Amino acid sequence: MKPKKKLIKASGVILYIAFVSLSFIFGYNPGKLIGHNFASFSLEMIKLLPPVFILIGLFEVWVKREFIEKHLGKKSNLLSYLWAILLAGPIAGGLIPAFPIAYSLFQKGAKMSVIFTFIGAAAVCRIPMTLFEASFLGIKFTLVRLLISLPLVVISSIWLGNYLEKKDYRIMEG
Amino acid sequence: MYLLYIGTALALIISFIANKERTIKAVKMAYKKLAKIAPAFLGLIIVVSIVLYLVPEQVISSSLGNDNKLLSVFLASFMGSITLMPGPIAYPLGAVLLKEGVSYMVLAAFTTTLMMVGILTFPVEKAYFGTKVTILRNIISFCIALIVAAAIGLFFGELI
Incomplete structure (x- = not known):
């Protein structure tokens, strides 16, 4: 990836984190809901991805x-x-x-x-x-x-x- | 989900008995691959968290119940394309909408785009297959979903 693109993406992520955490501090509801969505979807991915990638690893070696x-x-x-x-x-x-x-x-x-x-x-x-x-x-x-x-x-x-x-x-x- | 865990555990155990070194290599490889794609998944999760806030279930339900069939089909396929919803939520919702008078054709447009078209999964799909393939595959899938909706409409006598 080009460094400039990387920079834009990184600042996007930082902005997002700042927005969500500020929403929690000041009680801004839309931001809080987005934060909850982030947490629940992350959890789903954390549950789903490791076994999938382990199966892929086994597939690769066998x-x-x-x-x-x-x-x-x-x-x-x-x-x-x-x-x-x-x-x-x-x-x-x-x-x-x-x-x-x-x-x-x-x-x-x-x-x-x-x-x-x-x-x-x-x-x-x-x-x-x-x-x-x-x-x-x-x-x-x-x-x-x-x-x-x-x-x-x-x-x-x-x-x-x-x-x-x-x-x-x-x-x-x- | 449980089946996935049981299957993975069984596969790991069998592999470990058959060849210890290879199994360790496989797990290391799994970790490396996952770490490499993790940024794309972070992008996916961020986009999903925002879109799910902007387009909650009520908005989807209310936009599908339009009187104009053609408009409803297009709205439904649009909604299906921009949202992510697991099957255990989408189909019961579909059954409820059906009782409220939403046509099978509109439901087909919604569920098929939901499954096949992934605007939200774009960051992940792009990381693997590139922008061009991702766009082409999603356009083709959208067209297939419209054809499926039309076929369902014909079979359920809703189109003519």
């Missing part, structure tokens, strides 16, 4: 690059999209944990269209969430939504992957 390349890489067949969807199924917590996992898959040799399918599937067809949805909004709603969104996710991921590969787009170091 899964061989050749294995990922063969099943999810450039030479893999259409089945790779099915694997991506199945991999996304048990993920809890939606897009937030899906990004680092997708990035690890990519670093191990998965092709871009497969990781976009993975991210899309993590958004639309996580098993825990789908069960929740079906019980509250009805099974018909869930079925129609899945049958329409999943094929669209796969098709658009293939298109986006091909487009970026043609442009020789490089995903940056995260």
